[in-house]
Amino acid sequence: MKFQKNFKLYILGLFLCFNFLIWYGVLAEERKELIVAFLDVGQGDAIFIEAPSGKQVLIDGGQNRQFISKLSEVMPFYDRSIDMVVLTHPDEDHVGGLPSVLENYTVDFVLEPGVNSDNATYIKFEDLIKEKGIEKVLARQGMSICLDNLPGTKSLSDCGVLLEVLFPNQDASEFDTNLASVVLKLTNGDNSFLFTGDSPKSIEKYLVDVLGDNLDVDVLKLGHHGSKTSNSDLFLGFTSPEYAIASVGLNNSYGHPHKEVLDLLEKFGVNLLRTDEEGTIIFKSDGVSDLKVGSL
Template identity: 40%
Template sequence: MFRRRMTALFTVMLLIFTFSGCTSFPHSEFSNAQKSYDSITDNCQLPAISSEDLSSKLVVSFIDVGQGDSIFIKTPSDKTMLIDAGTPEMGERVVNYIKKQGVRKIDVLVGTHPHTDHIGGLPEVIQNFDISKFYMPKVTTTTSAFENVLKAAKAKKLPIYVAKAGVTLYLGTEIEAKMLAPNSSYYEDLNNYSAVIKITYGDTAFLFTGDAEKESEREMLNENYNLKADVLKVGHHGSSSSSSWSFLKEVRPKYAVISCGKNNEYGHPHRETLEKLSELGITVYRTDECGTIVAVSDGKTVSFFRIK
């Protein structure tokens, strides 16, 4: 039965993926839990803002999906991108949030890597929106979450493009968007396959790192990429397996956003990560404390809000 199921899965993949040569191998989805650490400061008293006040700006919503990631981006020219969609249970929440912004089409959809807390909600998204381009890294797993993404994409006849360093994403003429990772074709840990995306608008920049860990961070540093960003989506929910000193010092963010679930079993964010961010004077926002966090750029400065 297992052999027949796997044969069917790989048949689906051959029909839908625009790349070939993927390999499947077992991975552990999560690192061991460590004791969590309270926030250094309370940054959750965010002013409210309505969707109507956000026109002609770059709006980045870090959607509260519990222990997972989902980031919705809307540009001044109304181009849209969604990076991840949390677990399967959070798919409807992500869809509803996007629809409330008056959006019916997603120009760029990215599944950073095939872990359930990142791609689990993607089938719901694919079913509810017109998608122009869909990216995932060139790696497979045997999870039902991954299989369901493939099935949803196949049903919509949506090809999957390879997410890798060097890929340029089109989000309008005023936005520069590029993938900086993954830089290798094989990693022992699935987290390091994470698509890392940098978006620049005017004098401001955002860096979204998925669950990229220190190995991927080291590769980006070795490639001498321009990693400087005003806002860093902290890797792997604030785990100590990410956010090396050298990486943080190169990015030099003013703000860091950590997406994690309240009282999660993994202890995210880890004490070590929070202490590094504090020592570097970085203002931290956490979805487990603040709920959905909205960062708004006018091309010169970045401000943080909550949606009314």
């Protein structure tokens, strides 16, 4: 009887190992594509990026620790590390779940604007960065991060998946928090994404003045959840996205996305995807073909 019991446990162990290897292989196959997931976190922002190399970036963390359950939907259960966490700015609907990320995942480094804030959640986030010895980098225009780890990638010009900081362009410590938002451009071959945090129209105009046609992207994360204080006619014209993402809560009290922005998107023929309607929105990019888009 003991032999039979041990034999059954042995077979069960082999089955579990075999099952794990199959799923690991499936996930590895998927990593041939860049994955960008706009998580359904209600009235807040959280964006998960995984490059074909396996490098992972998390931009913002929603309103609270409940966002962790959404993150677990796009990360394998056994994966307890994230290469980089980006905090665009320390408002609650962006920093809310990030302390829980630092408590539950190993994080290599944090990128943030360096704006002063007395938000208690942000202070806890900063304390955890120090406590865990995580490297912190202040985002500045001109910084570029290659998400490849491929042999032969010797310079940024060889980089397959490139993350660029477009703003802030200076010390942002005394800025209004929205004004200080980190703006990032992600490029994978012919596919590109723009993440704007809660940047207002004044920053959009600055970016147009400095970058012009280089702002042209396939996917735009609408500024400030689709508020009319962002997403100007000028900015939408220069970014010229095929898709715009509104990360918003269902029946939110702010009325996001605002009608003025919806009208502009219609004017420019932009496809709007909303997390309150679609759930988590996932793009897959091979850098050559048209983007594949789905939802959870």
